[in-house]
Amino acid sequence: MTFSLFDHDAPHGEASRLVAFSSNRLDRRSEHRKESELGEALNDPATRYFAITQGRLAMRINGSAPEGLLAADEVAAMQPHHEDAVLIGWDATDAPRIAIPVRMAPDDLPEPFKAIDTRSVYRQALMDEETLGAYALGASLVSWALANRFCGACGGPMTPQSGGYRRRCGACDHVVFPRTDPVAIMLTIDETGDRCLLGRSPHFPPGMYSCLAGFIEPGETMEDAVRRETLEESGITVGRVRYHASQPWPMPHSLMIGVYAEAKSLDIVPDTAELEDCRWFDRSETEAMLANALGEDKASAPPPGAIAHRLMRDWLDWGLQNSRES
Amino acid sequence: MTFSLFDHDAPHGEASRLVAFSSNRLDRRSEHRKESELGEALNDPATRYFAITQGRLAMRINGSAPEGLLAADEVAAMQPHHEDAVLIGWDATDAPRIAIPVRMAPDDLPEPFKAIDTRSVYRQALMDEETLGAYALGASLVSWALANRFCGACGGPMTPQSGGYRRRCGACDHVVFPRTDPVAIMLTIDETGDRCLLGRSPHFPPGMYSCLAGFIEPGETMEDAVRRETLEESGITVGRVRYHASQPWPMPHSLMIGVYAEAKSLDIVPDTAELEDCRWFDRSETEAMLANALGEDKASAPPPGAIAHRLMRDWLDWGLQNSRES
Numbered sequence: 060m061t062f063s064l065f066d067h068d069a070p071h072g073e074a075s076r077l078v079a080f081s082s083n084r085l086d087r088r089s090e091h092r093k094e095s096e097l098g099e100a101l102n103d104p105a106t107r108y109f110a111i112t113q114g115r116l117a118m119r120i121n122g123s124a125p126e127g128l129l130a131a132d133e134v135a136a137m138q139p140h141h142e143d144a145v146l147i148g149w150d151a152t153d154a155p156r157i158a159i160p161v162r163m164a165p166d167d168l169p170e171p172f173k174a175i176d177t178r179s180v181y182r183q184a185l186m187d188e189e190t191l192g193a194y195a196l197g198a199s200l201v202s203w204a205l206a207n208r209f210c211g212a213c214g215g216p217m218t219p220q221s222g223g224y225r226r227r228c229g230a231c232d233h234v235v236f237p238r239t240d241p242v243a244i245m246l247t248i249d250e251t252g253d254r255c256l257l258g259r260s261p262h263f264p265p266g267m268y269s270c271l272a273g274f275i276e277p278g279e280t281m282e283d284a285v286r287r288e289t290l291e292e293s294g295i296t297v298g299r300v301r302y303h304a305s306q307p308w309p310m311p312h313s314l315m316i317g318v319y320a321e322a323k324s325l326d327i328v329p330d331t332a333e334l335e336d337c338r339w340f341d342r343s344e345t346e347a348m349l350a351n352a353l354g355e356d357k358a359s360a361p362p363p364g365a366i367a368h369r370l371m372r373d374w375l376d377w378g379l380q381n382s383r384e385s
Numbered sequence: 386m387t388f389s390l391f392d393h394d395a396p397h398g399e400a401s402r403l404v405a406f407s408s409n410r411l412d413r414r415s416e417h418r419k420e421s422e423l424g425e426a427l428n429d430p431a432t433r434y435f436a437i438t439q440g441r442l443a444m445r446i447n448g449s450a451p452e453g454l455l456a457a458d459e460v461a462a463m464q465p466h467h468e469d470a471v472l473i474g475w476d477a478t479d480a481p482r483i484a485i486p487v488r489m490a491p492d493d494l495p496e497p498f499k500a501i502d503t504r505s506v507y508r509q510a511l512m513d514e515e516t517l518g519a520y521a522l523g524a525s526l527v528s529w530a531l532a533n534r535f536c537g538a539c540g541g542p543m544t545p546q547s548g549g550y551r552r553r554c555g556a557c558d559h560v561v562f563p564r565t566d567p568v569a570i571m572l573t574i575d576e577t578g579d580r581c582l583l584g585r586s587p588h589f590p591p592g593m594y595s596c597l598a599g600f601i602e603p604g605e606t607m608e609d610a611v612r613r614e615t616l617e618e619s620g621i622t623v624g625r626v627r628y629h630a631s632q633p634w635p636m637p638h639s640l641m642i643g644v645y646a647e648a649k650s651l652d653i654v655p656d657t658a659e660l661e662d663c664r665w666f667d668r669s670e671t672e673a674m675l676a677n678a679l680g681e682d683k684a685s686a687p688p689p690g691a692i693a694h695r696l697m698r699d700w701l702d703w704g705l706q707n708s709r710e711s
Contacts, residue, residue, distance in 0.1 A: 196604025
C-alpha cells in the first residue's frame with residue numbers, strides 16, 4: 060500500500076493562510092526572552108502599541124486611513140496599565156510591538172481616537188492582514204492577562220514574566236501560560252456530497268447561516284468533538300472527519316479547527332436552545348449565500364476571512380465529492 | 386478539478402481512535418446540565434469515583450486486578466474535597482461518574498489503595514481503554530478545578546456550576562470553562578520521504594527519541610505553530626503540513642494535534658536548551674526503535690498509545706511517500 064504524504068494541496072495552497080487573523084509575522088522569540096526586554100521596549104521610541112479598552116481597540120481615525128498601531132505618547136494619554144502590558148514580538152526592523160490595556164473608557168477617548176470592537180476591525184477591514192494577525196495575538200494575550208491578575212490556586216497576586224507571556228504567583232509559585240481554546244467548526248456534507256448542513260444562531264446578523272461549531276472539551280479527540288457537537292446541535296450522526304484549515308480567533312483566544320464531516324443521517328433535530336434554524340443547503344444555494352455575504356435581506360454566509368466561508372468556498376470550488384469507497 | 390472529500394482513510398480507520406486516552410464513552414450531557422445533578426450523583430449508590438491526590442490516581446490494588454473506579458465509602462476515607470468534585474458524565478447504564486480531589490497524601494493511603502501517577506497508569510496499562518479515556522477527562526477537569534479555586538480577574542472565591550464543568554466568581558461574576566491546551570506534535574519527513582526527524586529531551590527515559598512538539602500559541606494557525614516549533618527546536622524549515630490524528634493528553638489538559646511536516650532543509654541546529662540530541666532516522670532505524678519501544682539500552686520510540694508512536698508507525702506501514710508534485 061502506498062499513500063502520498065503531501066498530496067492534499069488546495070488549488071490555492073494552504074487554506075489556513077487564507078483566513079483572517081492568520082497572518083501575524085512578528086517574531087515572538089518566545090523561547091529566549093530576557094526579563095528586561097519589556098522594560099526596554101516600553102522605553103524604545105520605535106515601539107508601537109495596540110491599546111485595548113474594555114476589549115476594544117483604540118484606533119486613530121484620520122480621514123480614510125484608520126491606524127491601530129499607536130505611539131507611546133498617544134497611549135500615555137489613555138491611562139495605560141503598564142503592569143499588564145504584553146511584549147507580543149518584534150517586526151522585521153526589530154521594532155517592538157506591545158499590546159496594553161488602558162483604563163480610559165471607550166466613550167472617553169479624545170479625538171481622533173475611537174474604540175472599535177474586534178469583530179468590526181475584521182469585518183470592516185480596518186487593517187492590513189499582517190497587522191490584523193499581530194492584533195489577534197495582542198488582543199488574546201491582553202484578554203488572558205486581565206483574566207489572570209490573581210492566582211486561581213491561592214488568590215494571591217500574579218506577576219507577569221517573559222514580557223507577559225507567562226504569569227507567576229508570588230505567594231504559591233503557581234505559573235500560568237497563555238490560554239488558547241480549541242474549537243471544532245465543521246461543514247457537514249450529506250451522503251450525496253451535494254448538500255451541506257448550516258445553522259442559524261439567534262445572535263447572528265439577519266439571514267446569516269454558518270457551520271456548526273463547539274469547543275473541544277478535555278478528554279476527547281478533535282474527531283469525537285465534531286461528532287458530539289454535530290449530534291447535540293442538529294441530531295445528525297457524523298462518520299468520517301477530514302481536517303481542512305485552522306484559524307486563530309481572538310474573541311477572546313480560540314483556535315478554530317475547520318473540518319469536513321461526513322453525515323450518516325439526514326433528519327435534522329435542531330437544538331432549539333442554541334439554534335433558531337438548521338437546514339441542508341445544496342451547492343447552488345450555498346453559492347448564492349456566499350455571493351450575498353453580508354447581504355441583509357437574503358440568506359447569507361459569513362464574510363470572506365471567516366473559516367466557515369473558507370470551508371463553504373472550497374467545498375464548491377474544488378468540486379469536493381463524497382466518494383463512496385471506504 | 387475534482388477532489389475527494391473523505392479519501393484519506395487509514396488502512397486501520399481513524400488514527401485518533403488508536404491512541405491512548407481517546408476512548409472515553411461517558412455521556413457528558415454538557416449542554417443540558419441541571420444544578421442538582423452533582424448532589425444527586427454524590428448520593429447515588431451506583432456512582433463510581435476517580436479519587437485524585439496530588440495529581441495521582443488512588444487505585445485499589447488487589448492482586449492482579451488494579452481498579453481505578455472506587456465506591457463512595459472507599460473515597461470517604463480519603464478526605465474528599467466535595468466542593469471541587471466534577472460530575473464527568475454517565476455510563477451506558479446511567480450510572481454517574483465523578484472525579485474528585487482528596488486531601489489524604491499519596492503515602493498515607495491505607496491498604497489496598499495506592500496512588501499512581503497518570504503516566505504509569507497509561508504505560509503499565511492498569512485500565513482498559515474506555516476507563517482510561519474517562520480518567521483522562523476526570524484528571525483534566527480536577528486539575529483545572531484546583532487551578533481555578535479563586536477568580537483570576539478579582540481574586541474572589543469561585544463556585545462550581547453545571548456539575549463542575551464551569552466555575553463562577555461570586556464577587557465579580559467572571560465565568561471560566563475547562564481549559565484544553567492545543568499542542569502541535571509533528572513527524573517531519575525529509576525531501577526523500579525516507580527519513581524522519583526525532584529529538585531527545587533530557588527528561589526522556591534513557592535512549593528514547595520522539596517527535597518534536599510545542600504548544601500552539603495565541604494568534605497562530607496550527608500550521609504556523611508546526612513551522613515555528615520545528616525551526617526553534619531543530620533549525621529545520623518546514624513547508625507543507627498534513628493533519629493525521631489528535632489525542633487528549635491529561636497531563637494536565639492538552640489536546641495533541643499530530644501531523645506530518647515536510648522538511649525544506651536538512652542541516653539540524655538543535656536548541657540545546659530543550660533537546661540533548663536531534664537527528665534524522667531512516668525507515669529501518671525507525672522500525673527498530675518502534676520494536677524496542679521502552680527498551681533501556683537501545684534507541685527507542687515512545688510506547689504504543691503515544692501519538693508520536695502512531696505517527697511513526699503509520700509513516701512506515703502506509704509506505705507514505707513524499708510525493709514531488711506541486
